[in-house]
Amino acid sequence: MLKWLAVVFLSSASMVGATTPIGEVICAPSDEMLSRLAQQYGSERQASGLRGREQVMEVWTDDRGDWTMVVRYASGTSCIVAMGEHWIDFAPHDPA
Template identity: 60%
Template structure:
């Protein structure tokens, strides 16, 4: 019987849910000029794509020569936040179909 009481806590620990670690555990927000400075100076990134996400938000993709990429949302308030990061970025060109 005492063996059972020792086994129950072990089962509870092993059955508890785990959470995968994210490369960015928290969203990093800073003043837009400061975040842009970090991306260019510290990571060697440049802005390679932008798009509107509404009247007060711009989505930006920053990429480095190494292929690292960072997705940033810039708000009209002057704050920018890193919302995603990754690697192996490949820019696509606008290729038009030439079928006739």
């Protein structure tokens, strides 16, 4: 799944030269990126946090345990900076 996701994003998104666990940073307009993660890959945003005034870090996961770390910029661009497998959520879930 992860290799397929990377291939699809690499074939249609711009790349920014950087050394990351996925080899390249994969960038696209935020709407497109988030739509693909949710609709095409069944991922859901599990966590987010601010990284300065113009960046939001997000972790997206799917029901198979694959995860994707996305940086969403105020400019309207999002970049996948890391992805992996076997995500485990240790946070307690509210049963309500």
